[in-house]
Amino acid sequence: MTAAEYAVQLQAAAGFIREQDDFLVVAHVQPDGDAAGSTFAVAWMLQSLNKRFTLINEGRIPDKFMYMAGPHTVIEYVKTPPERKFVAVISVDCADFGRIGLVSECFVPERKLLNIDHHATNDGFGTVNLVRSDAAATVEVLYDLALELNLEFTPELNDCIYTGLLTDTGGFRYSNTTPKVMQIAADMLARGVKGYELAERLLETMTLGQVSLLKRSLNTLSFAHDNKVAWLSVTLDDLSATDASSEDMDGLVNYARNVEGVEVGMLFKEKEPGIVKVSFRSGGLADVAALAQKFGGGGHVKAAGCTIRGSMSEAVERVVREVGMALA
Numbered sequence: 601m602t603a604a605e606y607a608v609q610l611q612a613a614a615g616f617i618r619e620q621d622d623f624l625v626v627a628h629v630q631p632d633g634d635a636a637g638s639t640f641a642v643a644w645m646l647q648s649l650n651k652r653f654t655l656i657n658e659g660r661i662p663d664k665f666m667y668m669a670g671p672h673t674v675i676e677y678v679k680t681p682p683e684r685k686f687v688a689v690i691s692v693d694c695a696d697f698g699r700i701g702l703v704s705e706c707f708v709p710e711r712k713l714l715n716i717d718h719h720a721t722n723d724g725f726g727t728v729n730l731v732r733s734d735a736a737a738t739v740e741v742l743y744d745l746a747l748e749l750n751l752e753f754t755p756e757l758n759d760c761i762y763t764g765l766l767t768d769t770g771g772f773r774y775s776n777t778t779p780k781v782m783q784i785a786a787d788m789l790a791r792g793v794k795g796y797e798l799a800e801r802l803l804e805t806m807t808l809g810q811v812s813l814l815k816r817s818l819n820t821l822s823f824a825h826d827n828k829v830a831w832l833s834v835t836l837d838d839l840s841a842t843d844a845s846s847e848d849m850d851g852l853v854n855y856a857r858n859v860e861g862v863e864v865g866m867l868f869k870e871k872e873p874g875i876v877k878v879s880f881r882s883g884g885l886a887d888v889a890a891l892a893q894k895f896g897g898g899g900h901v902k903a904a905g906c907t908i909r910g911s912m913s914e915a916v917e918r919v920v921r922e923v924g925m926a927l928a
Contacts, residue, residue, distance in 0.1 A: 606732060610748045613730040616714045617646070617690075617749065623653040624686035624706055628699035630846065631657060633767025633802060636665035638692035638716070638738040641760035643672045645742070648751055656682065658701035662847040664801065668760050677703050688712055691726070693738040695719035695898040716741055721889050721898030736776040739764030743784050753791055762788040763798060771803050775884075775902065809844035816842055817852055823862075825924040830856040831866040833912055836873070857881035864888065864923050868915055871907070876915035880904045886926045894922060 601609075625642050627635035639655055646653045655674040675682060685708045694700050694717060707713070715726025718735040735741050739761045746753065765785055769777045772785065789795055806814075813834065820833045832852055839845070849869055857865025864886050867879040878895070880888035881903055888904040895918075897906025908915040 601732060601734075606744075609728075609730045609732075610744055612728050613714055613716065613745055614748045616712070616728045617649065617651070620688035620712065621651050622686070623651060623688045623690050624703075625653055625655050625690045625692070626694075626700055626703045627657060627692045628694045629658045629701040631659075631661055631665070631693075632850070633665060634737040634739060634764040635693040636661050637668060637760040637762075637764035637767070638742060639674065640665075640668040640670075640672060641739055641742045641746075641757055641764070642690055642692060642716075644670070644754060644757040644760065645746060645749065645751055647672075648754070648757075649749070654682070654686070656703050656706065658703050664805075664847070665763070667801075668756070668763060670756055677701070677706075682706060686711065690714045690716065692716045692742075693718070695721050696723050697725040698896075699898075716745070719889075719898060720900060721893060721904075734778075736774075736778060736781045737764040737768035739768075740781065740784060753787075755792055758788045758791050758793045759798070762793045762795060763802065766795070766798055767802060771799060776900075807844075807848055809842055810848040810850075812842035813838060813844040813848050814852065814855070818855065821856060823859075824920050825927055827859075827861050828863040828927055829866075829920060829923050830859050830862045830864075831868060831916065831920065832856050833868040833870075833916065835870045835912060853879045853881050857883070863927060864891075866919065866923070868912060868919075870912055874909060874911065876908045876910065876912055878906050878908060878915065878919055880906075886923065891919075891922060891926055895919070 627639045656677055657674055658677045660676050661674050685706055687708050689711055713726045714728045716730045718738050720733040722731045732741050743761050816838050817832045817834050823830050853865055853867035863883045865881045869877045871877050882888040887901045889899045889901050892898055892904035892906040895906035899905055
């Protein structure tokens with residue numbers, strides 16, 4: 601995308617927000633740091649514009665991200681679906697329409713949707729699309745949108761932006777850590793964000809359940825294709841035995857990917873009997889977004905995911921075979 605094309609998208613997105621009101625704001629199911637940061641960043645932006653809005657996610661925003669919420673609550677759709685439907689929708693960090701999940705049932709058929717995202721696999725499902733695939737995180741796009749809207753960068757908004765950058769770049773260690781990412785991060789620090797506190801909270805601190813689950817899952821570490829592929833698996837029994845939550849699985853996939861010589865690391869997570877979620881991480885030789893798309897998923901070249909119907913053993917067999925073919 602050229603700078604001129606991006607400028608047009610920013611203008612269209614700003615116009616959408618100025619012209620509409622009473623928004624539904626939604627991020628992808630099982631929100632991570634960028635999804636949560638983007639959700640709350642949009643909330644603070646809309647509040648500063650005196651717009652009405654409702655935040656909804658299919659599930660729960662992990663507790664570790666709720667410091668960004670302030671007075672804003674996020675409706676958990678599976679527990680308390682709203683009785684009304686919405687015309688104006690803002691989706692953030694959703695690579696495709698399916699990632700919105702059950703919340704899409706809250707849209708009227710003639711809904712108007714602003715799609716704000718950074719995934720290369722985004723299919724432009726919005727009425728208005730603000731998608732920049734070379735951005736490290738959706739909050740990077742929202743930073744540009746805040747400038748376009750001439751908004752004040754409040755401490756609350758700054759924390760949201762920094763959080764999304766910090767988490768989606770792996771603490772500014774991944775290859776998506778561009779000069780622009782560092783410039784935005786520096787701007788946030790100059791505005792008072794306590795980066796060291798956020799890094800401690802989000803990257804260093806582990807719950808007891810997370811440690812217990814790590815110990816258990818490392819026993820499942822397996823290799824294939826000349827040790828270029830490695831994976832871990834977590835079953836529902838593992839979660840129950842360790843008293844861990846789904847958010848305690850964050851980062852587990854890296855223990856497979858970080859083994860020397862491994863090109864593709866994966867984490868297989870049993871979501872419910874017969875449904876397995878797969879997280880991919882690539883060293884660069886394999887495009888895991890393309891791999892995930894073969895199973896109905898998506899993401900980035902080096903980080904992606906998909907969901908497979910079948911048993912854990914069936915999911916592992918199918919995906920490991922496909923990854924081996926891609927590497928060959």
